[in-house]
Amino acid sequence: MQLQHLRYFTALARERHFARAASACGVSQPTLSAGLSALEHDLGKRLIERDRRFIGLTEEGAAILPWAEQVLGAVRGLTHASAALSVELQGEFRLAAIPAALPLVGAFGEALLAQNRGLAMSVHSQTSREIERGLAANTFDAGITYLDHEPAGNVLSVPLHEEQYLFVARRGTGFDGRTCVDWAEVAEMRLCLLHQGMQFRRILDRQFADCGLSVMPPAIADSYVSLLSLVRSGEFVTIFPAAYADLVSGLDWCLFLPFDAEPAPRRIGLVVVDRDPMGPMARAGLLAAQALQRVGKVG
Missing domain, CATH: 3.40.190.10 (Periplasmic binding protein-like II)
Incomplete structure (x- = not known):
């Protein structure tokens, strides 16, 4: 069994696409496919569901994936220890x-x-x-x-x-001159927030719940750049980690306000x-x- 074939396998599991996996490994797609076939032959198991394209890992493939990752990680650690x-x-x-x-x-x-x-x-x-x-x-x-x-x-x-929250809105949408906002009023606004697979959102939902509130944002995203773009439209407001305020402090259209009751x-x-x-x-x-x-x- 060759380590390079394990690298092909973990890359395919990560990219879920033969061409992208080959590119990530710096090889041609035929080379990648040949290496994967050799790995399956060595293990005597079919690892990949394919029909001219990647469909998914078989049950056996999913079972060996964490072991393949650990083997490659251990080899990488050995190399670093030597270096x-x-x-x-x-x-x-x-x-x-x-x-x-x-x-x-x-x-x-x-x-x-x-x-x-x-x-x-x-x-x-x-x-x-x-x-x-x-x-x-x-x-x-x-x-x-x-x-x-x-x-x-x-x-x-x-x-x-230590992370703290900031309310973010576009200037000229009714918040100019304000010094702070409260959780109850924000819960009633058109919020755009991260999706619930991200811990910041889960912590934020818990904060609303601690205030006896719940939110159903009409827009969700997986990046703060997307949220900022939605806020710039003037139709949405959001909640950011305060650390981001320093990165975008030069945006003249963007308004940041603290909450009147900041949690720990x-x-x-x-x-x-x-x-x-x-x-x-x-x-x-x-x-x-x-x-x-x-x-x-x-x-």
């Missing part, structure tokens, strides 16, 4: 971050790359549940996610930021798998996060 014996850590540091934490990756990346000149950082926007699965499978070296709500298991963490802040921080021995990439991430924590640079 760590050199003067400078080399390679790609894979960071996963929840959308609410994306404004924090700049400061973290600056600290990480200042301490490790031989690294390149790749950032992946993921849900908190995807981060937990990816860390367990060694797909990511570290994640930036919520620490208190639905916390990931078997991780070491470094708090970096939600901690966001870096997490790595609590593993012995700890991989050099995870250790580098922890050290960078601890440096940020000491200087209070993230907030």
Whole structure:
């Protein structure tokens, strides 16, 4: 069994498309298909449902997927451990971050790359549940996610930021001159929010429920950029993490207001798998996060 064939298999499971999987692996589609057939032959099992296109994984394919991810993750960790014996850590540091934490990756990346000149950082926007699965499978070296709500298991963490809410509206839609808003009035507005598969939305729904309220937004999205575009139309309002206000503070049409009753802040921080021995990439991430924590640079 060849490791490259496992890479083809996990890429196809991720991309769910033969051409995209081949592109992700840097090979031709016939090469990818031949490698997948060889893997099926080696295991004596049909792993992929196909009919000129990818349909899905078979039951056997779904069963071996997490093992394939762990094998590839272990090989990657072995490579990094070997590289760590050199003067400078080399390679790609894979960071996963929840959308609410994306404004924090700049400061973290600056600290990480200042301490490790031989690294390149790749950032992946993921849900908190995807981060937990990816860390367990060694797909990511570290994640930036919520620490208190639905916390990931078997991780070491470094708090970096305390999240707060901001109400967002277009100027000229009735909120100019206001200094704050309250939860009850916002619940009655035309809201656009993230979908409920994202933890920020689940926490927000819980906050409304704590106030005896519920919301049924007429528009949902999976990114804050989409929400901002909807607000710009003048037809919607939304709720953002305060960290985003600094990123878009130069937008003259955009109005940010605090809530009159802000709930307790939600901690966001870096997490790595609590593993012995700890991989050099995870250790580098922890050290960078601890440096940020000491200087209070993230907030």
